Amino acid sequence: MDLFEKIKGNLGPLGKWADVAEGYWIFPKLEGELSSRMQFNGREVVCWSINNYLGLGNHPDIRAIDAQAAADYGLAYPMGSRMMSGDSDEHYKLEAELAAFVQKEAAVLVNFGYQGIMSAIDSMLDRKDVVVYDSECHACILDGMRMSLARRIVFDHNDIAGLEKGLKRATKLTEKSGGGILVISEGVFGMRGDQGKLREIVALKEYYNFRFLVDDAHGFGTLGATGAGAGEEQGVQDDIDVYFSTFAKSMASIGAFLAGDKEIMRHLKYNMRSQVFAKTLMMPLVKGAMKRLEMLKDTTHKDKLWTIVDALQSGLKERGLDIGTTNSCVTPVYMHGSMDEAMELVRDMRENYGIFCSMVIYPVIPKGMVILRLIPTASHTMKDVEETLDAFEAIAKKLKDGYYKAVEGKYTSKLA
Numbered sequence: 001m002d003l004f005e006k007i008k009g010n011l012g013p014l015g016k017w018a019d020v021a022e023g024y025w026i027f028p029k030l031e032g033e034l035s036s037r038m039q040f041n042g043r044e045v046v047c048w049s050i051n052n053y054l055g056l057g058n059h060p061d062i063r064a065i066d067a068q069a070a071a072d073y074g075l076a077y078p079m080g081s082r083m084m085s086g087d088s089d090e091h092y093k094l095e096a097e098l099a100a101f102v103q104k105e106a107a108v109l110v111n112f113g114y115q116g117i118m119s120a121i122d123s124m125l126d127r128k129d130v131v132v133y134d135s136e137c138h139a140c141i142l143d144g145m146r147m148s149l150a151r152r153i154v155f156d157h158n159d160i161a162g163l164e165k166g167l168k169r170a171t172k173l174t175e176k177s178g179g180g181i182l183v184i185s186e187g188v189f190g191m192r193g194d195q196g197k198l199r200e201i202v203a204l205k206e207y208y209n210f211r212f213l214v215d216d217a218h219g220f221g222t223l224g225a226t227g228a229g230a231g232e233e234q235g236v237q238d239d240i241d242v243y244f245s246t247f248a249k250s251m252a253s254i255g256a257f258l259a260g261d262k263e264i265m266r267h268l269k270y271n272m273r274s275q276v277f278a279k280t281l282m283m284p285l286v287k288g289a290m291k292r293l294e295m296l297k298d299t300t301h302k303d304k305l306w307t308i309v310d311a312l313q314s315g316l317k318e319r320g321l322d323i324g325t326t327n328s329c330v331t332p333v334y335m336h337g338s339m340d341e342a343m344e345l346v347r348d349m350r351e352n353y354g355i356f357c358s359m360v361i362y363p364v365i366p367k368g369m370v371i372l373r374l375i376p377t378a379s380h381t382m383k384d385v386e387e388t389l390d391a392f393e394a395i396a397k398k399l400k401d402g403y404y405k406a407v408e409g410k411y412t413s414k415l416a
């Protein structure tokens with residue numbers, strides 16, 4: 001069989017929606033300056049779907065630094081991988097500042113979070129080891145584990161009894177193999193918005209011998225007294241052995257880092273294959289990250305963000321909407337209706353109420369659930385919140401009254 005014959009016309013579980021949804025529900029184009037109001041499909045919408053938590057993405061000071069660094073260095077310097085020719089003092093300076101900020105001995109920069117954490121997982125584990133992970137961990141963690149030869153044990157999302165069962169099994173396995181145990185969870189789960197139960201997880205260290213890796217992509221900059229993330233918020237930052245965050249959210253940029261003990265970071269630096277054999281972060285991203293970190297330390301952005309989060313989340317709850325168990329900025333609204341109803345509802349929301357949020361469906365979340373996910377940011381205003389609450393109230397009523405039932409089959413009947 002010709003390989004391409006097999007894959008032509010087979011776009012996979014997300015791609016089966018392509019003909020129906022591309023350009024609108026998936027791969028939509030938001031245009032205009034990054035802010036709480038952007039252009040979509042020719043009209044202004046209040047935008048709740050970008051992780052620009054602290055509003056730094058389009059901040060004039062950030063834009064100025066980014067532009068200056070691009071003028072000073074271009075987009076190429078330094079060239080090559082860090083190991084070969086792409087290292088610089090600035091990379092080390094940024095690593096030192098990041099480490100100090102998240103209260104760790106050392107940090108190591110990676111060029112993308114996805115590749116970085118995948119390689120970090122891969123490089124720490126061998127076939128004798130066991131990794132025990134939360135069932136809702138991000139795709140990059142699952143891919144990292146797929147690359148590694150270590151045994152995998154999954155526990156139900158945030159189910160500490162399940163984790164303990166997994167640890168018992170892992171302990172037996174490693175006693176035989178002579179390997180070690182890595183537990184992986186997230187600071188904030190990006191779809192439901194609930195924090196990983198980090199405190200309960202680290203409490204198990206008293207009984208089981210494991211190391212703990214936390215992906216804090218959504219917690220960094222948004223949680224904790226200083227913004228150092230979910231570990232700081234829950235008072236267990238010291239017990240996180242490997243801390244990870246991307247620059248793609250609060251920092252509104254590209255790049256990521258891992259932080260922990262000096263010797264472990266040194267191991268990662270020499271062994272993360274996606275970094276050792278790939279181009280280093282270019283200087284404008286390094287300089288830009290330094291400025292972003294400096295601004296992130298000014299907690300007025302975080303305070304502003306939380307004013308918006310509190311108004312949005314309490315307003316949704318007061319209007320009877322189900323926002324689940326979020327205890328972070330991520331604000332999911334759980335809807336009960338068919339896929340056609342959900343798609344029509346989102347269209348109504350965008351076209352007639354001027355509200356843009358993401359719709360999350362399988363395979364990003366388990367089958368049978370539809371979440372409308374709102375990401376509040378420091379750049380939103382109370383007016384944005386009020387308009388959004390009014391829209392959600394109206395739309396939820398329409399859904400309840402069966403208004404969207406008329407479209408049953410409108411979208412799903414077209415699926416390949």
Ligand SMILES: Cc1ncc(COP(=O)(O)O)c(C=O)c1O
Pocket residue numbers: 112113114115117138140186190215217218246247248254255256
């Ligand atoms: C939880 C989580 N981990 C890792 C990543 C990957 O980071 P990056 O976008 O830097 O590749 C993301 C997405 O940005 C994420 O949401």
